[in-house]
Amino acid sequence: MVSQALRSIGIVAAGLSFAAGAKPAWAQLEPERLYYGVHRAAPMVCRVPASEADAAPEIRLIDPESGEVLETTTAAAGRVDVAAMFPVLWTAERPKVLLAQLAIDGREVGPPVVLEPMLTPRRVLDGETARLMDAYAQRNADFFAQLLRLPADAREELQRTAVAEPEPPGGRVHSGLRAYSDRLVVLETSAGEMVFSLRPDQAPNTVFAFIGLVEGGFYTNVPFHRIIAEDREGRPFIVQSGDPSGTGAGGAPAFTDFEPSALAHDFGVLSIARRPDDPNSNSSQFFICLGREACAALDGKYVAIGQLISGGDVLQTIAATPVRGPEPEGSTAALERPADPPLILRAYTKPAPPFSMRARPLTIEDVPPVER
Structure with a gap:
C-alpha cells in the first residue's frame, strides 16, 4: 500500500510539471x-x-x-x-x-x-518468483522443488530477469491518452554537458517519471557514485548516478513498475537502475552504457529509456574518472566508487526538435577514446 501511495505521489508531481509553463x-x-x-x-x-x-x-x-x-x-x-x-x-x-x-x-x-x-498495467515478476508461482499454480511439486534446489548463482540470474504476465484474451483496457510535448533531457555535469533524446515508445511510464524528476530539480548536485569503465573482461561497461546520498542505496521516494523496453543497451543508452531481485524497484538511479559488448546482457532486464545525442566526449571523460582501490574489510561503501565523483550540477529539459530533424544517437565510433 505504501509503495502504491508513493507511486501516486510521483505521478501527480510529474503531471504538475507538464501542465505548467508559459x-x-x-x-x-x-x-x-x-x-x-x-x-x-x-x-x-x-x-x-x-x-x-x-x-x-x-x-x-x-x-x-x-x-x-x-x-x-x-x-x-x-x-x-x-x-x-x-x-x-x-x-x-x-x-x-x-x-x-x-x-x-x-x-x-x-x-x-x-x-x-x-x-491497464501488466504485472511483472522476477524470473524466479514467476516460475515458482507457475509451478505452484500447476501443482507441480517436482518442478517447485527443483527450482528451490538450484545453485545460488542460477537463482540470482533468474531473479535478474523480468517476466510479464500474458495479456488478457481481450487485450488490455484502453482508458485514453496522456499527451505532452516531446522533450530532450540535458545533464549539465562537472565534466561538461550531455543531451539525451527520450524513447517513450519503448517505456512510456518510465520516461514520464524520469521527466518529472528532471523537471522537479531532483538531479541537482548529484554524484556519479558508481563508475565501471571496464568489466572483468576489459569491455566498456557503465557509469551510474541518480542517488543524492551518493551511497548507491538512496533515491527518489517512489517506484515505477518494470516496462519491457526493446531499446538495446549500447553506447550512450540511458537505462534505469533497480534492485537485482525486484524488477519493479525502478526509481531515480540510472546508468549510461559505455559499449554494446558488455551491456548486451542487460537487455530485457533493465528499462532503457534514452539515447545520447550530444556530449559523447563528456561521457568518456566521466568514465575515465579514477576509482578507489579495494575497500577496508567490513566497509559498507559502494564498490566502484570514484575517489572524486563527477557531479550532475543540474538537469533540465528543453523542447525536442521536429521529428524529421531529430539527431542521430551517438555511437562509440563517433567519440574519440579517453585515456584511463
Missing part, C-alpha cells in the same frame, strides 16, 4: 491538458505565428519506432481536435505510442506531441 511564441501543436479520456475529444492548440498566417498547416501522425508517417490531416490555426482528426487513436486493436507533428507548408515545426495510450 505559452510558446513559436509554431507548434500544444495539448490543452495532459490527459484525455477514451472516445472523447482531444483538444489541442495549433499555434501558427502571424507571419505565417497564410500558410497551410497540417498534422502528421507518426510511428516513432519505424519513422513512418501513418496519416496526414489538414489543420487550421487555433483549437483542433486531434482525436477527431485521427480516429485510429481510439479504434486501434493494439494501441501504441504515436506522435502528432505539426507541419507548415510541408515543413515540420515545433516538437511533436507524444500520444501515449493509457493501458
